[in-house]
Structure formats: structure tokens, C-alpha cells
Amino acid sequence: MNQMHRVITDRLQGKRFLLVLDDVWDGSCWMSLQVPLKCAAPGSKIIVTTRSSKVAKMMALKIHQLGFLSDTNCWFVCQDAALRGRDPSIIDGSLISIGQSIAARCKGLPLAANAAGNVLSSAIDRNHWEPVEQSYLWDSDVVGQILPALLVSYNSLEKHLKRCFSYCSLFPKEYMFRKNKLVRLWLAQGFVEADKERQPEDIASKYFDDLVEKFFFQRSPYHQESFACYKDYTNSSSNRYIMHNLYHELADYVSAKEYSRIENSTLSNVDEGARHLSLAPSEVQCNEVIQFYPLHNQYSKEYHIPRLRTLLVVQKDDPKNDENTLNINFPSCLFKLFGSLRALDLSNTNVEQLPHSVGELIHLRYLSLENTNIKYLPESISALFKLHSMNLKCCNCLSELPQGIKFLTNLRHLELPSMYDWNVYMPSGIGELANLQTMNTIKVGNDSGSCSMDDLVHLNKLRGQLYISGIENIRSAQITSEPSIKGKGELHKLTLHWSCSDSMFPDDASYVLDSLQPHPDLKELTIKGFSGIIFPLWLGSQYMFNLSVLELKDCENCEELPSLGQLPCLKHLLISSLTCLKHVGRMFYGYEKTSCDGHRSSTSRAFPKLVTLKFMNMNSWEQWDEVEATDFPFLHHLTIKTWIFLRCAERILECYCNIGAYTEIGLRGSDVQLSEVESDKGVSFHAVQYEDVGFAVVSVFVAAASSTVIDVTPQAIFGNSG
Template identity: 40%
Template sequence: MASQEKRVFVASLKSSLESFLFAAKRLAKSALAPLGPASEPCAGVDEDQLRRLEAKLQRVRAVLGDAERLAAGRGPASESAELWLRELRGVECAVEDILEKVQFEALRASLVEDLGADGEGEDPAKSCARVREVGALLSHSPLSSLDLKVKKVWEKYHEIASDREALRLGPEDGEVRSRPSVRPPTSSLSSGKLYGREGDLHRLFELLFSEDCGCRVFSVVSVVGMAGVGKTAVVQHACNDQRVRDSFDCFIWIYSGQGVEVTSTTKTMVQACGGDTRDITELSLLQGLLVDLLKGKRFLIVLDELWGIEKAVWEILEGPLRFARRGSKVMVTSSNTEVGLTMGCDHRYQLRLNCLSDAACWSICKSNAFRGRDMEMCPKLASIGEEVVKRCKGLPLVSKAVGGLIQCKPDGEELLEVLHSDVLNNDDLMNEILPVVRPTYDNLPPHLKNCFAYCSLFPNGYIFDKEQLIRMWMAQGFLQHHERLQPEDVGRRYFDNLLGKYFFQESPFYDFTDEKYEMHDLFHVLALSIAQKEYTTIDHGKYNKRHDVIYNHESIRHSSVLPSLTESDITIEGHLFHGQDLRTLLVIKRPRCEIDGNSLYVKIPYGLFLLLEGLRTLDLSNTSISEIPSSVGNLIHLRYLGLKNTKLKRIPESICGLLNLQTLDLKHSYYLNELPWGIRCLVNLRHLELPLSEYPSISIPSELKLLRSLQTLNAFYVADNSIYCGISGLRDLVNLSGELHIAGLMNIHNAQEALDADMGSKTKLQKLALKWWSLTAGSLPQDVQTSSLVLDKLQPHPNLEELIISGYCGDKFPTWLGDCYFVKLVKVVLEGCENCSLLPSLGQLPSLKHLIIQQVEKVQFIGRKFICHGTAQSQGFPALETLDIRKMYDLELWHEVQDGDFPLLNDLNISGCNKLKKIPQLGSLVNLRIQSCEQLCDLPVLPTLRYLKLEGFDKVMHLPRLPDLPLLQILELSCCKKLSSIGRLEHLVALQLLKVTKCPKLQFAQDEPVLAYPKLCICLMDVTC
């Protein structure tokens, strides 16, 4: 009876759901019909109005470009111009929102229709999923009250347009007046002392005196560095040197801060060479006069603070210079590394100035602070100043300003206020420093200005992830359209451009696979100063009631929330953003915050997302948030959603209504167990970051395969259930780039499925990880032959740079692995391939630099086949730099290495190879680490070895006699429980350090020979083992 009732209930439910689907389709069709071919009014907005809005948007953007250039340097009028500019941006944002809402509705209508067509005749389980998809799409109607919004936009537009003539903000205003120069255009050279630049100055002299000009009569010397690092000072000191003066016949110094205009610059050169330019205005005449003046002479031309120059301009300017005497020099100082390249500067002639040491900064500070006074008479000021200067971050400009502050404030108590605050937030200092740095920003094109200003949302000391920041820029529409480039590629160009101008610098955590950057403190202060009207940070460490006034302003469009140093929970209060057209909301963990991991709890009121429907970027990463309100589906403009490193278990289905979403970041959110079923609706999704796990942990809906715009899918889990996505779902995702980890390959039961994935079509993939099982969880059974066929059919494209094969169940590696056609392959990892008795032939991979072989347990011998196929005698591993061999329990012999093999091998690590008796001679090896290889009792001659570590030799009582190792400097012994004697080491003539750790039985007698070596330092650490 119960079973019969259950069947009736299921049938009734199915009927109800199908009825709802049919009704939903009809409702959507009737509601959205005006967006179809017919020109009926849509929520009070007809097509003519939409066309007019689009036209106005283009005009507004064009005027914004003019206004931004004018507002940068209008002097007393700039405040009015900037206000007008902000209002104009408000109109731009309002028009964008309206047009995007209409586009959203058109896309939604199309998707609802497609879902209805796809849903006919499918099984009940998929029908339920289809109903959820339709529900997500019909959750709200963004076209409500659109007519009223359009009217308000028109009113605001006409109001602002009427102000344009009054403020004289238009192309008809004539030539743009430039911002007054903070450094006068003069060739007067400083004769003050130069601190901390002795090495740089010596290098600059070498470049100036070099006769190597190639095929040209002159060479270009480029001195580059961030603003305030002292480029001009270094060049001035070089030019003051009498040797330099004697080496050149003509000396020309041109301050180029406002750019290079060919005629005026040529005239300046003529005048500096003693020529008379009166009544000469034509460029050709000026160039002819300059040629006559330079013939047979050696010149030194300095172009100081050149922000940029077009190649065509430089080619005209350099024409007369080619008639001078060989050995002439053009020296350019710039904060833009591209300038020298444009002028033909060879990389050998580029001098990069880095930040100074604290000691050098203190010397600069003292020279300005105690001018005319004896420092010993004011020791209190000296001690305080020495602490303050540590916060100058290596910039001479800031150090000099701090010195001036000390001179102006002889009272130590006042200076203590500077010490206990942020030096770069001191108003007196910034009034002196920012005008020098500001031109670096003013000379940026508008699109780069937006990108730089956006960085003001992040706290000082923040570590930027390059790709993440680019995706946020993309979400805000900062990246200009390019016919041949993807938006991400455009963003990378923008970032590299800012990096080349020193707005960013590599972080200590940077490596080539994980690009991390930071911003110098001075540029962070600059970003805050120029972005304060549209960008703001709600700092809970400084929270007070004034936030209601500070942040409740309609011009604020981007906001970040910072927790205090110690708080573990914060609430995002919606009233702080009331009335704002907010486009960014970030919750950012403060650098060096005491709150670890994702323990920061964020409370999000349900109604918050109803207030912030204009959001383009929302980031709640690195918090303990476990649930997102379903009202997130209201954010129809959202393009970036960051949920990395959270405690989310599920994502609301309403997220599938975010049709504009481009990035969904779920990395490190290990509690998540499935993606929403309606994910196919995210038709604009380009980047999907999932938590990486060795074993399949997230159920991926089968319709992920329809997201053909995907460029990033870092993890894919092959399901053991046909309801979810199989590996063949990767077939049409041909735009995937970056890295892809495929786990759960033991769930493939037919090699055809692997072939259907068409991995060879993924031309942009750089890293591929193929995982059958977890090294910690143990192997799951799969037919050996099937595993071999699966791996064979998963052959990637030759553009691949890194390959990982983990837990492979087959008994042989495919022939494509090691093929020389993989010319870009840099790193290979083979781990847990327990059934393989032979290693693949990898020695002919031309670019392979790093190789890790771990737990390939059945391999007994490593011979010539590891290096090359068949009987070929070619050089093996021509580019390999590091080799790790771990847990090869049956490996006994590694031999058949010939002269010329491994020519660049620098590091060799061998561990857990208990049966290994011998390793080959490797002529280039520098570092060797051997762990737990009890039977390895002999080492070959290693003529270049400098570091040797022997660890875990539990049964060894006496250290075996080592061969001649003429360059060995460090010998380290660790965890050798029975080792009692070192023996004689006199043949290790270069040995400097003997480090012994956890060798409890090792003792040194007074007459121990090793103690007699005068240059040897012996370090005993942690005797217990």
C-alpha cells in the first residue's frame, strides 16, 4: 500500500513540475516577447529609446576621455572639473546599467526557451534539474521601473551638459594646459653627496665610457627605477665627473617631463651646442643646423624623466645624431622600462636602480636634518630619526623629506608622533613627496588610471595575484576591446605595463608558476590620494559613527571591508551603502592579521544584495562563511564572485541566474560537495576555480560541458555516476588554459571515453595532472589494460609545459610520453605508478628542467632506455636541472650514463631507495642529497659538487671514505643513529662546514683529525634522534 502511495505521489509531483515548467515557459515568453523581433514597448522603454541611450553612452565615454585629460592639469579649475567628471561617470554607470538589464532580459528569454526545448521527453531526475534552472532564471524581473530610470538618466544628462560650456570642458577649449613641473627643466647639476649608490655609479661610468655601439655612432643608456629612487641624482653625479666632461665635446641636458616635441627639442639641442636659432621655426632647417654642429664631435645628451616616446617621434629626433662621432651617448632617465626599448637601448645598457638600504637612507636623512648642527647635540632626535627612516622603504626622496621634517621640528616629542604613525600618511611629508610622484600617474592613459585606482581598495602590504586582479578589472569593464586578443590577454598587457612603470614589484613569494606582486608603500599612498572620491575602505580597526557620513555618498562605487587586527567576526551593514551605485564589495583579510586561515566570520544580511544590485565584483574569500543568501541571484550585473577558502557546503541555485558571471572562484573551499545543477545557464562563465583534491570530492553536473566560454577549469572530477559529468564532457571546452587537474580516472571504464575528451585540442593548457588515486587513500581497483589504454588516449597537445601522472594503474607508459615533439615540456612528475617496471624514455625532451619520480615501485634498473629510445646515442636530458628519485623500493642500479648526458643537472635528491647500490658519475652536479639508502656505500667522483647531505643511514657506524670532491664546501650528516666516527676528511680541500644533526653516538675525541682542520667549522645540532 505504501509503495502504491509513493508511486502516486511521485507521479503527481512529476505532473506538477511539468505543469510548472510549461507555465513558466509561457510566462517567460509573454513577459519577454518585447525583446524579440517585435518592436513593442518593453516596461515602458521602446527600441528607439534604447538606441538613443547607446548613442549617448558612446558620447559620454568620448567626453570622459577629454575630461580626464583636462581635469589632470587645469590648476585652480580642477576641483570643478573633477566634480563634473564624477557626475558624468554617474551618468555613464546609469546608462550601462539600463542597457545591461535589457541585454540580460534578452539573454534570459533565450535561455528559458532553450531549456524548455531541451526538457521535452527527458527523465524525471533531469526534469527536476530543469525546473530548478528555470526557477533561477525567473527569480526576479530587472526591467521593473526601467522607464523611470531612463527618465532620470535623461534629466541628469541634460543637467550636466548645461554645465559643460560654463566649465569649458570640451575639445573646443584648445590646447590642454599641463600641470606645473615639480622639477624645473634645467641642466643645472647637483653637487651634493651621493649615498648608497657607489656600485650603480661605477656601472654607469662603465656604460658611458664603453666604445661598443654596434653599427651605430651612438648608443642609448637607460637609467630606470620607480619615482623617488634617485635616478636624476645618479645621472647628475656621473655628469659632474671630470672624466665624463673630458670624454664628450657637446653636453646637452633636457628635462622631458612633459613629453618630447620634435621641433622644440631639436631647437634646445641646437642652442646647447652654441647654435643660433633666432627666426628659425622649420624642423628641417633646425635639423640641418644640428647636423653641422655635431659633425665630428662626440656628444652626451641626457633626456631626464622621459615618461614615454613614440617610435616614430624618436626616429625623427635621432636623425641628425647619426652624423656625430662614434662613441656618443644618449642617456635617458625614466620610470618606464619601455622607453629605453623604444629608443633602441640594448638590455646591457640598462641600469636599474633599486631601493636603498636603511643605512643609506639614514645618511640622506642626517645630511638634511642636521645641516649646520652637531648631531651629537641632539641625540634624542637622532635616535628617533633613525627609527623613522626605517619606514622610508628605501626611497631617497622620502628620506630627504623626513630629514627636512626633523629640521623643522626640533622638538623630539612632535617627531615621536611621526614615529608612532605611518610616515607616508604624514600630511607635511606627503605635501612634499606626492607632487614628485603624481606625474607618474598623470602620464598614464585613462584605462591604466582606472586599473591603478582600483588597487586602492587593497590594504598596504597586500600580495596581489596577477590573474585575480586582471579578472576584477575585466569585471569592471576596464579592459578595452581588442579584435585579436582575449580580454585576459589585454589585462596582462595592462598589468605588465604598470609593472614596467614600477607601480608593482615582484613579491618575495613570487615564482613563475604563481605570479605574486606587491605595491610599494608610496604608490599605495598615491592610489589612495587619487581614488578617494570613488573608492573607499571600511576599516573595522578604525570604525566609528563617522562611517555613516563618510561612506554614504553617491559617488562611491567601489568599497572594501577590512577587519581589525584581532576581531574574528564582522557584519556587513547595508545602511553604509544606502543610495550608492556600488560596483565592488570586497572583504579582505588584513596583511599580517592575527586571525589565521578562514576563521574570520562574516555575517551577510539577507537584504544586502537587494540593496546592491549594481555589483560587478563580490569577494568573500578567506572567511568562515558557510552559507550565501539566495538573494545573491538578484545581482544580475555580477561578473566576479570570489568564494575562495570558505566553509561553503553548497551554492544556492539562484546563482545560476547570474548570466553575466565571468569568474567563480571556489578554490580551497573543501567543504563544498557539489555545483548547482543549473550551471549551464552561466553562459558567460570564463573562469571556474574549484578546490583541488586527490580524490573526487565535488559532483560536477553533466551540463558543465555546455560552458564553451570556459578558459579556466583548474579541477575536474570524473564521476562514477552517469548523472554527473564524465570525462567526455571536456571535449568541447577547447579554450581551457592554465592548469587542469583531472582526478578519478579510475572511474573510466572505456578508453573511448578518454579519447572523446579530445585532450589534444586543448592548445592553451600549460599544466595537466592526471590522477587515478590518492597516495594517502590507497589504490582503487581498475583493469590494468584499461588504465594503459586510458592514459594513451589522454595524450595532450605539444604546447604543454608541465605534466603530472599520479596513481596510474597501468603496467607501461604510453609511447607519446617522452616524445621530442613536446618541446615546451619543462616539468614531469610520475608518482604512485605501482605496476610499471620500466620508466619512460624522457631523455629526449629538449626543454625538460625538473623531473620527479616517486613510488614507481617495480622499477629495478635505470639504464639507457631511460635516456633515449632504441639504440640512439644522442645526448640525454640536455636541459635537466633538478632530479628527484623517491621511494623506489626495488631500485638496485642506475647506470649506462654517458659523457654528455645530464650536462646541466645541478640538484639530485635520492630518498627511500633501500636497495640502490650505485649512482652514476654526473659531471655538473652541485648539490646532492641522499636519504635512507642503506646499501649505497660508494659515491662516484663528482668534480663540481659543493653541497652533500647524507640522512637516515641508520645502520652505518663509520662514514665511508668519500671520493675526491675538490669543490665540496658543506657536508651535512643527519639522523645516522649508529654513526660514531667521521674518519679523515683531509682530501676535501674546500670543506668549510661540517653540520651534524641527530647523530646521538657521534663524539669527537680531542685528537680527532677533523678537529685539526683550521678552515673547518663544525656544527653539532639536536643530538637526540
């Protein structure tokens, strides 16, 4: 934070600014943020928008409370939502009259006007708008605090969307919804209508998108997850969503009969007719032990709750440390009470083991133990033949998967801990789970009873990302003619990791990597710990025409880079810890045709789409061949953080000033002396010595694009990654 403060201070020192902080919910960082802002010139302004009076009082000297909209402005909001970018002329005079009548019933509330307009957007005609205007729900006395416009909006939903929305009442207000999780819970309950042409997950995902489009969900601005450090490539299915409190109250209202959310620490006095139950303790009660018993009715008879289909333990936010883990206490016979259970979620609790009786939940389709201290899974879990989703993410104490996991042939999603944090034994037989769509990681073992690459051959439904570790355990003689990865066209991200590169000869490593050629639709590829000397030809060929992100890490024996310059979609390239590499030559650019004087054809150019290029820890690097003026046409950010021999550092800078990118170069050494360089394009740089860290940071700008050079510390530029 101190480094960031320094950057902000340097930028704002003595200057006036206007800062807009939009839709603020949490003011806890406000005091820290103010520190670097105080250096600005008088007249600077900060505008904060928030729906929280607590945040407003904490942050603002002057509070402007927005009033209600006029009926006219309500109609403008309503009309805009109804049109969705279409030509306003399609709304004739009679429709305008109906729309204005509907807008007047929104009582000046923008959210209500937006919801009403969304209902009207389905069809711009009188036959659709008049029933909305005449709905009895506008004047209903039973709605209580629920906005009539929201109830009208809910009433317009199709039946399957109503069920999916009602299910959300199991989660507390201000909960961050994960799309994948909700989709799989809906699937477990049978809310998804069958379709021969599409996967159930795709249909349920469309349900979710429909609810977002109709404003029942909003994308959270605080949880935009992206791959690596590349902001323009986002896994939308992992994004978080929030639900406005008024929509949440609507969910509570429409789901009251079958859904129950308990917000204290005792699971008791539950209606025997409940079908869906969640335990969502408040922040105050999170430190208490949550009791799953006694479960008794008024006659002190034990409940069996025969119709219960969902049991969730829910926290508002994902825990960031052990202190936020919920402590639960339940009897070993608990699962015998819930014979019809389809979804069980004990995530973020102190659970260390499941009783053998979990195998009696024969209808269970969804099981989540994410972020628990579970040490092993009982073999009885192999009796859960209907299970389609099992979440074991962040279960870093889990030492092995049960041998019987291969019998869970309906399993579609198996989420495992990250291989960075997890050392686990994976048994053979995973390959029999032919319906698997999600398996984020697999570890190849070194004995006959452990998982092997043969287990991957028939898993051609895998989607998303896959991390393969233990590749050093693959032997050349074990490689079959059937491709283990090439047929998996739904994978978008693949990591190949040699956990112990010294255990494989370079020639064997090269042969193995050549056999691991992925599908041409792959978007991201990381190769880590490869012990071969050269990379396979498929990596640099236009066969990988969809590859957007490539990372080559810890390939310590490699003596030359693959030919990557002609990959048509490559946007981000990271090359790290190739410690034997001395020369980055013209082969790197992928030049196919050269003239007699050694220059390549004028019709080709290297790295036509590359935006980010980073070199890290290239400790033997001595030479980098010059590029042509037409190469790297879109390069925005060039980073070098390495031990570079100083005799070539200045030459590198002279050559790469011509790229025209914003360039940051970190040179380790005690005495770094670099003279100022200016290219024919007016690009200049200067070096700054930071004695405390022994780095020189060189910032290069195109003069036309920026008249200033910003000097920041190496940590701010490079972080701690290697």
C-alpha cells in the same frame, strides 16, 4: 627551524661573515635568526636596509638615517630611469638642462626622481620634456602630502591605466596584490578596451605590466611562488606585488569621488553615490563582528546604493588559519540593495551559505568566496548569466557544485579547491562552458549524472594548470576518437591522478593513459597513482619536446621507466614510489642507436638539459645501469631517498660520481656502512650515520668546485615528501 639553525651554525662556526638583509619590513623573526649567527667569529657584520623605523630600532645597534639626495644625484636617478638602458648620448645639452630642472623639483627624494624619470622615458625629446617641466602640478597647493612628481607621473598615464590604478585605492596600505585577481576585477568593471586579436585577460595583464614598468607596483620579494620545488620555473601571473605607501596615498587622492574604503567594522553612512566600496578592517578590528547593516542615511531611510558596482571585504594579508577569518553579519536582503553590483568578494570570511537572493545580482561578473566555509551554492546562482569569474579556492567544506552551473556560459574562470583537500561532486555539463580559460581541477565521477572526460573535449580555451582526478572512473569503452586533452595548447601544467588505482586493471589503465596524450607545448606533467605496468610511448618521445618538469608518483605496478633521456627540454625529474621497479636500464636514457658491443652512438647523449633528478621510496630497486661520461651534462642535484639494497648502493655511487653533480643520497637502515669512494674526476664522498633517524646521508662534490663536504640532516635535504 632547529635543523636550519644547525646547518647555518655548521657553516659559520668560527668564521667571519658579512650579511646584508635588504628592504626588511617585518622584524618578527629577528630574535630567532640571531641564534645561529652568534657562533661566528668576532668582526662579523650585518647590514639591514629598511623603510620602517620600527624595524630599524628592533634590529640595529647603530642606525644611519639616509638624508635627501643632492640635486645632482637626483638628476642621475632621474636620467637613469629616463634612459632605461639606452645610450646617454641621446640626451643633448638642452634636454639635460630641462631634466636637471625637473630633478630639482623632486626635493631630494629618490622615489620622486625615479617617477619623474619614468615619465620622461616615454619620449627623449624637447616636445615631451618641456610640458613635464612646466606642469602646474609641481606647484599645486591642493596636493597635500602627495609628491608632485607622483602626480605628474599619474597625469601622464593613459585613461585606461588611470582607471585601473584608481581602483587599487579599495585595498589598504601594504596589501599584497595578486595580479590575476586585480586583472579580473578590472575586467568586471569594463576597464579593458576591446581588441579582436587578443583575449581581454591578455589586454588587462598588459595594463598591469605597464603599471609595474612605470613603478606604480613593485614585485614583492616575499611571495615568489613557483611550481613544486623548482625555483627557476615561476608562474609570474601568480606573483604578489606591493604598492609603495606614497603611491597608495596618490591612489586615494585621485579616486576620492567614486571610491570608498572603510577601515572599521561597520558598513554604515555610505554615500549613495558610491560606485566602488571596500571594507578593510584594521588588524585590531579583525576579531570584531563586521556589520553590513544598518545602512541608513540621515533620514533613516534604507539605502539601495543603486550605482554600487564593487563590494569587497579585504584583509591586508592572506589568512593562515581560522583565527584570522573575518566574522561578518549581513541580512539576507542585502543583495537586493545592490542591483548594479558587478564584483562581490567575501573571501576569508565566515560565510557558510549565500542567500537565494544572490541570483538577483544579474549584472554580477566577479564572485569570490575564497577560503570560506561555504557548504553549497544556491541553484539561483545559475541565473548570473554575465558572471565571468568565480573563485572557490580553499572552500574545502563545499560538497558539490550546483547542477545549473552549466548555464553560466559566459564563465571564463572557475577556480576550485585543490583536489588534495577536497572531495566534491561535480555534475555533468561543465563541457558546455566553452569560454572557460581557468579551471584548475576536475573530478571524473562514476555515475551518468557526474562529470566525465567528455566534458573536457570542447574546453580548448583552458589555460594554466589542470588537475584531473578520478581517472579510475574512465572506462575504455567510454574513450572517443576526439582527444580530450591534446587540443589544449594553452595548458602549461597537467596532473593526471588515479585516486584509487586498485579499481582499474593494468591494461585498462595503460589504454586510458595512452588516450590522455597532452599537447606538445605542455611544460609540466605529473602522473600519480597510475596502475598500469608500462607507460605510453608518447611520454618518452620527442613529441613532448617542451616538457620541462616531470613527476611520476605512486605508480606501484610499473616495472620499467619510460624512455626519457632524449626529451630535449626536461630539467627536473622526480620518480617516487614505483615500488615494483627493480632495474633502471639503458632504455631510461632513450638511446636510439647502439653499436654491436651495446654502446650507443657517440652523437647522442642522455638528459641533455636535466638539472634535478630525484628518486624517492623505490623500495624494490636493485640495479642501475652505468651512464656514459657525456650524459647528464647539466645535472646539478641528484637525490636518492629510498630503501636500496646495500650490496648495490656502493656500486651506484661509484658510477654516478662521474656525473659531476652535487649528490645527496639517503639510505634507510640500522647499520649503514659505506666506504669512501673517489672517481677519476676527483669526486669524493663519505657517509655519515645519523642514529636518531636511521639514515646515511652521502654528499658528493666535484673537487674542483668545492673543497669541503657539507653534512646536513635528512630532513633538511629531503623534507617530508615521499
